[in-house]
Amino acid sequence: MELRSTVPIMTILATEALTKRYPRVTALDQLTVSVGTGVTGLVGANGAGKSTLIKILLGLVPASEGSAQVLGLDPATQGQEIRRSVGYMPEHDCLPPDQSATEFVVHMARMSGLPRTAARERAADTLRHVGLQEERYRPIGGYSTGMKQRVKLAQALVHDPKVIFLDEPTNGLDPQGRDEMLRLVHRIGTEFGISVLVCSHLLGELERICDNVIVIEGGRLLRASAIGELTQASQVISVEVEEGLEKLAARLTEVGETVAVEGRALSLQVRADETYDLLRDAVVDLELNLVRLEQRHARIEDVFR
Amino acid sequence: MSQPTGVIHDIGYRHYDGPRLGRGAAAVALGVHSLRGTFGLGRTFKSKIMPFLLFGAMMLPAVVSIAIMALLKQAPMSYTDYAIFMQAVIAIFLAAQAPVLVAPDLRHRVIPLYMSRPITIIDYIGAKLAAMMVALLILLAVPLTVQFIGEMLIDLPMPLHTHEYLAALGGSLFSAVLLTSIGLTLASFTPRRGLGVASVIAFYMFTLATSAVLTGVLESEGYRDASSWSILINPFFLVNAVQTNLFGTQPVEGLPFPSGAGPALILVAVVALALSGLYLRYRKALAA
Numbered sequence: 001m002e003l004r005s006t007v008p009i010m011t012i013l014a015t016e017a018l019t020k021r022y023p024r025v026t027a028l029d030q031l032t033v034s035v036g037t038g039v040t041g042l043v044g045a046n047g048a049g050k051s052t053l054i055k056i057l058l059g060l061v062p063a064s065e066g067s068a069q070v071l072g073l074d075p076a077t078q079g080q081e082i083r084r085s086v087g088y089m090p091e092h093d094c095l096p097p098d099q100s101a102t103e104f105v106v107h108m109a110r111m112s113g114l115p116r117t118a119a120r121e122r123a124a125d126t127l128r129h130v131g132l133q134e135e136r137y138r139p140i141g142g143y144s145t146g147m148k149q150r151v152k153l154a155q156a157l158v159h160d161p162k163v164i165f166l167d168e169p170t171n172g173l174d175p176q177g178r179d180e181m182l183r184l185v186h187r188i189g190t191e192f193g194i195s196v197l198v199c200s201h202l203l204g205e206l207e208r209i210c211d212n213v214i215v216i217e218g219g220r221l222l223r224a225s226a227i228g229e230l231t232q233a234s235q236v237i238s239v240e241v242e243e244g245l246e247k248l249a250a251r252l253t254e255v256g257e258t259v260a261v262e263g264r265a266l267s268l269q270v271r272a273d274e275t276y277d278l279l280r281d282a283v284v285d286l287e288l289n290l291v292r293l294e295q296r297h298a299r300i301e302d303v304f305r
Numbered sequence: 306m307s308q309p310t311g312v313i314h315d316i317g318y319r320h321y322d323g324p325r326l327g328r329g330a331a332a333v334a335l336g337v338h339s340l341r342g343t344f345g346l347g348r349t350f351k352s353k354i355m356p357f358l359l360f361g362a363m364m365l366p367a368v369v370s371i372a373i374m375a376l377l378k379q380a381p382m383s384y385t386d387y388a389i390f391m392q393a394v395i396a397i398f399l400a401a402q403a404p405v406l407v408a409p410d411l412r413h414r415v416i417p418l419y420m421s422r423p424i425t426i427i428d429y430i431g432a433k434l435a436a437m438m439v440a441l442l443i444l445l446a447v448p449l450t451v452q453f454i455g456e457m458l459i460d461l462p463m464p465l466h467t468h469e470y471l472a473a474l475g476g477s478l479f480s481a482v483l484l485t486s487i488g489l490t491l492a493s494f495t496p497r498r499g500l501g502v503a504s505v506i507a508f509y510m511f512t513l514a515t516s517a518v519l520t521g522v523l524e525s526e527g528y529r530d531a532s533s534w535s536i537l538i539n540p541f542f543l544v545n546a547v548q549t550n551l552f553g554t555q556p557v558e559g560l561p562f563p564s565g566a567g568p569a570l571i572l573v574a575v576v577a578l579a580l581s582g583l584y585l586r587y588r589k590a591l592a593a
Contacts (some may be wrong), residue, residue, distance in 0.1 A: 060420055083423050084422075084423050087421075089419035090421075096409050098409070110334040110338075113331050114323070114325065117321070129318060192318040289452075
């Protein structure tokens, strides 16, 4: 029975005051989060504790304090069952260059416990889904970064997991490769019905594909919310005019908007749709020449401003 | 949700609802995959050359021995000394193939992918050890068995060397266990295959030379006891001594091995030491 597509929202994983201390650094500090179905982004700078969290959730590293659960199982004691139903794509390179993608993914499927024939079928299917065609028979050593990322994704998907952890899947990709990878991640969460926890240090990237975002910093939870709330709260537009930036700033402050002068541009918090109208009217009234008006991409820094 | 009916081509994502075998099946699959790798099966033609060349070299004495039995009606070559005479070939096989099993996964950081699956690090190491042991056992036992079949088929005017053959099989098992433990551990300390090959060969050469020199010096100085122990520094002589004491066969070249359980205890201790080293090595690799 396939339940995952019919159950609307359920908790895929949760942590409760999860703490991980290494001899010289605290990687996770009292982290309490809950992740439901769909695509969830985990955002944080390098060293924020993203990889440590994944290792604990996979049951590979014990937590110092607190508890966690993945698919209703406890990583501390039921790591093996968790790893049967979870896929993991690491951030670093992890592919042997002398094997073909097909050989490698078949092998990884068997390591997940799939019988030989099933492993072959699943590997072929999965490689097709991630977009590797004829090149899958060639040794991985000759692949582009984009193709390698796809193989890494395929090995995490080949056993049809219920949840998949992706650690910086767009690392090293060019803008087009990024878009393709993000589309793929989104499809996994929606079409494939596999819940995704995707780590990134770029919030702008995640807001395009995630339903929810968790922001961590220094091992602490900074914020967890639906993506809509987050981008609304951090919606900032950047305004540039030829002359009279101060006049514009003064006028906007007068009418109750929040502005800040940043070099040659003005950053304006968008309260509601009428903010745009007020800006337009102010520019017209002051007879200024508008050079640039653009939506600033929300960055992690904006979240805790 | 009702399943769509009458759909012929479904190119969308399909979930897998077939059997999921456990950790044991995965470990066995890894062992078989690794064993095939030691002979270059399922790999490029280039990686088959070395193991098969060495296997051919191991078979040579058995084939010659069969020819001599058939033509001259002479006794076959000693079963119990076979590994000693062919030690260079066996050592090269170990040096060439042990790094094949462990180095690529370390070098290309594939191990986290294994660890994100039900398989554990113990299963992983176990599968690699088993693969190397079976490979060495094939290398050692097949020539002995071929020669024994030859001896059975050729009607020699003497009794069959069944006891020697079986003792040599036992010795092959000890060799496989000892050499695998040492070889894989040494190879696992470097992620580079070439260095792994060099370190295993260097280790063998070192034991070969030390054993020979020490034995010679101690004997000429009159320390007969110490000299008989120092022979055992060479792992092949160590196995021969265990085989001699355990099965009551003739020692190679009538060497005066220490009698009793001493050599066997040394063998067990060396294996235990090597395996602990291997385990610690992978513990460290996981922490990184």
